[in-house]
Amino acid sequence: MNVAASWCGTIVSCGTTMLTPRDVAHRLSKCGADCIICTPELAASLDEITKSLPLRIVVSDSQEDIRGGWICYNELLESCHGRPAQPCVATRGDDISQLFFTSGTTGKPKMVPHTQASFTTGHIGTIRYWLDLGEDDMIWNISDTGWAKAAWSSLYTPLMAGATSFIHQMPRFDAKETLRALCEYPVTVLCAPPTVYRSLVQCELSRFPLKALRHCVSAGEPLNPEVMHAWTNNTGLQIYEGFGQTETTLLCGVLKGMKLKFGSMGKSAPGYNLKVLNEQQQELPPYHEGKLAISLKQGHPCGLFKGYLYDEQRTSEAFRDGYYFTGDRAYYDDDGYFWFVGRADDVIISSGYRIGPFEVESCLLEHPAVAESAVVSSPDELRGEVVKAFVVLAENFKHHQVEALIADLQNYVKTATAPYKYPRKIEFVDSLPKTVSGKIRRIELRAKEWAGQSEPSGGSSSGSGSISSSSSSRHGG
Incomplete structure (x- = not known):
């Protein structure tokens, strides 16, 4: 279609x-x-x-x-x-062909338009240097078809490379069935979020000889080094990470022929000039954390969108002073490898899905038991991070049975919005930390959740999708 x-x-x-x-x-x-x-x-x-x-x-x-x-x-x-x-x-190259919705933290999902050129010519680097696709390849991209990442690696890149796109219509992801299919069919390139790799390495990989598979990439969220090691030790294959957003094509990655540095997003992809900036929009030297941005001083990259549809305010916030600001924080080393530090906003990336706290909070506030709510990410061994809600209860619900109330709130969110957004963890509190102006300090709640642990590193996509191979995808939007 x-x-x-x-x-x-x-x-x-x-x-x-x-x-x-x-x-x-x-x-x-x-x-x-x-x-x-x-x-x-x-x-x-x-x-x-x-x-x-x-x-x-x-x-x-x-x-x-x-x-x-x-x-x-x-x-x-x-x-x-x-x-x-x-x-x-x-059609013209600047005619819109795809329109994606990507989550934010302070409002409803934003509309990200991509053109006939941005998702074709803009993906040439993705094909050649990250996916390493050719006419003899068969690629399996494990991604929800609603995200930009599915358009990336299930449609446009294999179509332009002359490769075959493999589709498996599993009702829901199954690790053993995935491995069985990889054994039975000549899939040569696997593109999947870390959640998939985490599940696959928990299986007895020696029972599944992956004879055709030659190249693996990771997208959608950060990938743990221990999962990389386990996959390589059992399959002989390495996993190449990358980074992008629903708003972009591949921004940064461990590209063909590059040395892997565990935990790094790799180097700037062809066509993009990534910079790390301080608050004064000055470029920072190696190992200094700052705002990750794309320099537009040499021109507008073909794969970068031109602005949010019908939203001049958010567009002007993203494009200013000769840069496009990704909304993420990072630093780079002496070799030019970029390292993800955190998201400047509060978007949660769980199992590759990009979830805006505002959407979940708004949904919770519709329930009569909720007086106030704040939603942040919380560490999870399998999913990387999950949604956690801090809830201040309405007065007449404060003495209700806790477990029953948690289940009721979770079920309410599942039915009122997309099920993947529901809070897997809920904590009832007397009050929420706020600024002088009354804004909720999610950063304080998130710090509490991640105390003693490292927040996910590797990338964020839009959707589909920022890509950790999460859009800001994290890819797919």
């Missing part, structure tokens, strides 16, 4: 199937879509909020799944047989 959309000059905005009707309604109201394509299950839940759309399409083999007011995708295909092919639209 993405290829057909580009052919016709249609803008595509992908969303994870875990989005709730409220999430979808927000997106539709912001982007102005006039068509929705989904499964029968989603059509049932989205029927009411999509009635004003001119075109609603259901992908199903059975006519029984088609609700009133919806069109069967397979019937549309059948109706085209024998008709002349639609001529390709002569």
Whole structure:
């Protein structure tokens, strides 16, 4: 559908199937879509909020799944047989082709437009130097199709490289099934978030000879050095990390032929000039922590978006003084390798999903038991970090049974917004730390959670996606 959309000059905005009707309604109201394509299950839940759309399409083999007011995708295909092919639209390089939504900390998801050029020409470096893709390769990109990372490595890069994209429609991730598939099919390049690698190394890898696999990359969140060691010791393959955002293509990575430095994001990718700046926008020397930014003084990189759609304020905050600010903090060493320190905002990246605290906090505040809430990241061995909510209870709920109340709040968030956003940890407190102006000091709560531990290092993507191979993805948006 993405290829057909580009052919016709249609803008595509992908969303994870875990989005709730409220999430979808927000997106539709912001982007102005006039068509929705989904499964029968989603059509049932989205029927009411999509009635004003001119075109609603259901992908199903059975006519029984088609609700009133919806069109069967397979019937549309059948109706085209024998008709002349639609001529390709002569689009411009700066025409929007993809529209992604990426989470933030102080508001609703932002709209990130990518053009016909930014996700094609802008990914040449990704293909050649990070994914190392050629015509004989088969790549398996394990990523939710709602994120920019899926567009990166499941569609555009293999298509341009002439490679084959491998798709496995597992209902949910299964480590042993993943290893079985890697043994059975000639997958040569694996692109996956660290959560996947963490799960794979817990299996008995000696039982799964990965004969075809030759190159592995990591995306979506930080990767632990111990997981890298375990994977290499058992497979003989190394994992090459990178860094990018929903707003960009590959910004930084351990590229083809480069020496690995465990914990490093690697060097600037071709086409990007990464800098570390202080508060006065002055470039810092090696080993000095500062704001990670892209210099625009030599021109605007092809893979970098031009600004958030219909949001001049956030665009002006990101683009200023001749730089694009990623929202992350980092430093670099004498060899030019970059090292991730932390996110300047409070976005949480859990199992590759990018979660804005504001969205979860807003959802919690709709529950009658919650007077105030603050959401931060909390360390987790498997997921890297998870959502934790600090909750000040409303007066008439302060004596309720704690475990039952926690379960109730978690279930409420799961049903009110996308399930991956729910707080896996909840702590009830009497008050929240605040600034003089009344703003919640999430940094203080986060420091408490990570006391004695290192916050995730390696990258952040947009989505899909900043990429730790999280968009600010972290990739995928």
